[in-house]
Amino acid sequence: MILLYLRKETNSFKTVEASLRIDGVASAGFKISRSKLVNLISSGDIRVNWATVTKNGTMVKTGDVVSVTGKGRLKVRL
Numbered sequence: 001m002i003l004l005y006l007r008k009e010t011n012s013f014k015t016v017e018a019s020l021r022i023d024g025v026a027s028a029g030f031k032i033s034r035s036k037l038v039n040l041i042s043s044g045d046i047r048v049n050w051a052t053v054t055k056n057g058t059m060v061k062t063g064d065v066v067s068v069t070g071k072g073r074l075k076v077r078l
Contacts, residue, residue, distance in 0.1 A: 008072075015028040015029075019059075020059050020060050020061065020076070021056070021057055021058065021059060021060075022037075022041070022046065022048065022053055022056065022057075022058040022059070022060055022066065023037050023038070023041070023056045023057075025060055025066060025074075025076060026046060026066055026068060026074075029066065029074040030068050030071045030072070030074070032068070032071070037056070038056060040068060040069075041053055041054070041055070041056055045068060045069040045070075046066070046067070046068050046069075047066070047067045048060055048064050048065070048066055049064055049065055050065070050067070060076050061076065062076055062077060062078045063075070063076065063077075064076045
């Protein structure tokens with residue numbers, strides 16, 4: 001058996017957010033409205049460091065990996 005790992009292309013960008021709340025960071029990173037993020041959070045589709053997020057006000061920090069089901073991942077850097 002041969003397994004091939006195909007690395008996905010990554011993009012880098014900068015954004016300015018008022019705070020490091022998960023709803024603001026994920027909204028900017030995934031180009032999703034905050035109102036849609038509320039639904040994704042309540043349905044368990046958003047994770048920080050592979051732990052499911054349950055509150056809109058969850059804070060992220062440098063080095064955290066934010067993932068959204070079906071959208072991908074982003075890494076927070078300051």
